[in-house]
Amino acid sequence: MRYASYFIPTHKEVPSDAEIISHQLMVRAGMIRKLTSGTYTYLPAGLRAIRKVEAIIREEMNRAGAIELLMPAVQPAELWQESGRWEHYGRELLRFRDRHDREVCFGPTHEEVITDLVRREIHSYKQMPVNLYQIQTKFRDEIRPRFGLMRAREFIMKDAYSFDVDEEGANRSYEAMYEAYSRIFQRCGLRFRAVEADTGTIGGRYSHEFMVLAETGEDQIVNCTACAYAANLERAEVRCEETGPVSETDRLLPVATVETPGVRSVEDVAAFLSVSPEQVVKTLILTVDDRPVAVLIRGDHDLNEAKVRNLLGAEAVELASEAVVEETTGAPMGFAGPVGLGIPVVADHAIKGMGNFVTGANQKDRHQIHVNLNRDFHVDKFGDLRVVTPGDPCPRCGAPIEFKRGIEVGHIFKLGTKYSRAMNAVFLNREGKEAPIIMGCYGIGVGRTVAAAIEQNHDADGIIFPIPIAPFEATILPLQMHDEKVMEAAEAVYAELIDRGVDVLLDDRDERAGVKFNDADLLGIPIRITLGAKGLKSGRAEIKMRPEPDSLFVPLDTAASFVKDKVKTLYDSIK
Numbered sequence: 296m297r298y299a300s301y302f303i304p305t306h307k308e309v310p311s312d313a314e315i316i317s318h319q320l321m322v323r324a325g326m327i328r329k330l331t332s333g334t335y336t337y338l339p340a341g342l343r344a345i346r347k348v349e350a351i352i353r354e355e356m357n358r359a360g361a362i363e364l365l366m367p368a369v370q371p372a373e374l375w376q377e378s379g380r381w382e383h384y385g386r387e388l389l390r391f392r393d394r395h396d397r398e399v400c401f402g403p404t405h406e407e408v409i410t411d412l413v414r415r416e417i418h419s420y421k422q423m424p425v426n427l428y429q430i431q432t433k434f435r436d437e438i439r440p441r442f443g444l445m446r447a448r449e450f451i452m453k454d455a456y457s458f459d460v461d462e463e464g465a466n467r468s469y470e471a472m473y474e475a476y477s478r479i480f481q482r483c484g485l486r487f488r489a490v491e492a493d494t495g496t497i498g499g500r501y502s503h504e505f506m507v508l509a510e511t512g513e514d515q516i517v518n519c520t521a522c523a524y525a526a527n528l529e530r531a532e533v534r535c536e537e538t539g540p541v542s543e544t545d546r547l548l549p550v551a552t553v554e555t556p557g558v559r560s561v562e563d564v565a566a567f568l569s570v571s572p573e574q575v576v577k578t579l580i581l582t583v584d585d586r587p588v589a590v591l592i593r594g595d596h597d598l599n600e601a602k603v604r605n606l607l608g609a610e611a612v613e614l615a616s617e618a619v620v621e622e623t624t625g626a627p628m629g630f631a632g633p634v635g636l637g638i639p640v641v642a643d644h645a646i647k648g649m650g651n652f653v654t655g656a657n658q659k660d661r662h663q664i665h666v667n668l669n670r671d672f673h674v675d676k677f678g679d680l681r682v683v684t685p686g687d688p689c690p691r692c693g694a695p696i697e698f699k700r701g702i703e704v705g706h707i708f709k710l711g712t713k714y715s716r717a718m719n720a721v722f723l724n725r726e727g728k729e730a731p732i733i734m735g736c737y738g739i740g741v742g743r744t745v746a747a748a749i750e751q752n753h754d755a756d757g758i759i760f761p762i763p764i765a766p767f768e769a770t771i772l773p774l775q776m777h778d779e780k781v782m783e784a785a786e787a788v789y790a791e792l793i794d795r796g797v798d799v800l801l802d803d804r805d806e807r808a809g810v811k812f813n814d815a816d817l818l819g820i821p822i823r824i825t826l827g828a829k830g831l832k833s834g835r836a837e838i839k840m841r842p843e844p845d846s847l848f849v850p851l852d853t854a855a856s857f858v859k860d861k862v863k864t865l866y867d868s869i870k
């Protein structure tokens with residue numbers, strides 16, 4: 296490609312609405328332009344990076360046995376009514392009407408459409424397993440579109456759906472996608488983690504989010520410092536150190552009620568009573584599927600609502616309203632305690648090891664001290680209910696865990712029979728009996744992957760693309776456009792690199808050297824070949840790798856083969 300006749304409109308100014316570096320750099324490097332909030336035109340250089348990610352995805356999906364198709368973007372409401380999501384999806388679903396006044400939506404995802412296809416075409420166990428995927432434009436009317444391609448409204452997604460006859464098959468399909476995703480992000484040259492995630496109410500053992508590691512990531516990752524364990528914050532388990540009930544030799548002090556006027560928070564209560572927060576038990580009143588439940592957590596710990604939902608097999612868990620708290624405890628918020636409560640009580644494992652602790656007294660402005668488990672109240676169910684903290688032991692190996700930040704670029708998920716049951720996608724099994732198909736779904740945000748790559752790989756001068764997803768692998772910068780020798784050399788190297796299969800950009804613009812250097816750095820092209828009158832006098836070309844401070848000088852006639860080798864080395868280094 297020749298820069299002068301190509302279309303890479305670069306900018307010096309940082310766009311005022313771009314909060315994060317990848318968004319700023321993609322606009323400045325001439326990769327994207329905003330049309331309206333959350334919708335972008337992919338300019339040629341941006342599209343090149345996107346197409347490269349797509350090519351890697353296709354190769355790995357095909358290698359894993361998945362089969363590409365392409366479904367319509369606009370979907371009929373009826374399918375969504377069948378699955379029940381027309382009601383539940385909320386305002387992220389862009390709904391409209393066609394000329395016949397039929398309700399339709401622009402697909403934010405394609406479970407309904409694919410399930411509809413499969414229920415019409417697949418009737419026998421002999422037709423499975425099958426995994427169908429597409430790379431397609433989605434629309435989600437995100438409440439806060441931001442960060443450029445990272446959280447857009449219109450974006451390109453690879454979505455795949457697997458169909459199996461039994462659990463084992465579904466697990467194999469899932470494992471195949473886990474492998475494929477690992478290879479995809481590896482081949483994109485990214486540092487990433489496959490993180491265990493909560494499955495919510497859909498069920499299945501777990502799902503995995505593929506997270507590109509970056510300081511600026513929106514997601515918190517819990518990561519073991521020693522083994523491969525990684526989970527998102529919602530899912531991360533606390534290793535259950537069974538401390539057992541307080542032993543009999545511990546002196547149980549008589550429980551007493553104390554005045555704590557206006558003192559509600561754990562910190563304030565602990566300070567007021569001169570104890571540490573670890574000696575306080577927080578009693579949280581939650582509404583669990585419309586019923587009040589008391590949840591006990593050690594004072595210095597935080598509640599993980601998803602864990603309560605899982606422990607109780609509930610659909611919906613939320614903090615109870617002030618009115619419910621008053622009704623169930625007889626006191627305003629901030630004074631709840633487990634003693635004498637007439638509702639189910641569940642507690643985090645850490646409570647087992649506590650004795651003579653402080654709780655609310657279920658009376659305004661009062662707390663109780665020297666409260667003890669089993670003597671003063673009963674717990675109906677114990678479980679892991681708290682949020683992990685850095686330094687907690689890893690649930691797998693016991694080494695300390697750390698927190699890292701990441702960007703979710705992919706998500707693999709066991710759907711089970713959620714859609715096949717709702718939409719009657721059934722098949723005849725080996726025994727001739729009808730059974731619902733077992734499904735999985737697997738997504739990758741293509742644009743978000745490019746943005747995440749930039750978020751992870753940049754410096755003060757611009758993007759540092761990993762070579763497999765760079766818009767160009769190399770760029771040639773002739774410094775004196777009016778010097779025939781320089782231009783001849785540039786054309787020769789350009790032609791040879793094309794012959795050798797290198798994706799190269801010749802910067803043939805009549806611009807100052809500084810402008811060319813800056814744009815090459817901004818766009819993050821991995822290899823730069825500079826041809827100047829001075830170097831050429833001694834027959835040399837200057838070659839610089841984007842992230843390295845120093846240049847190399849090579850004889851002009853070997854420059855192209857040298858660059859080709861470098862390209863290969865760069866690819867090999869990330870395999």
Ligand code: ATP
Nearest residue numbers: 444445446447450452703704705706738739740743
């Ligand atoms: P998030 O929690 O970030 O909203 P999600 O859980 O809604 O993501 P999925 O439904 O699992 O995402 O979609 C699969 C993939 O599509 C995500 O892993 C992400 O890479 C991408 N994606 C989702 N929403 C967006 C968006 N608004 N803009 C760009 N990419 C997106």
Ligand code: MG
Nearest residue numbers: 387435437446
């Ligand atoms: Mg979302």
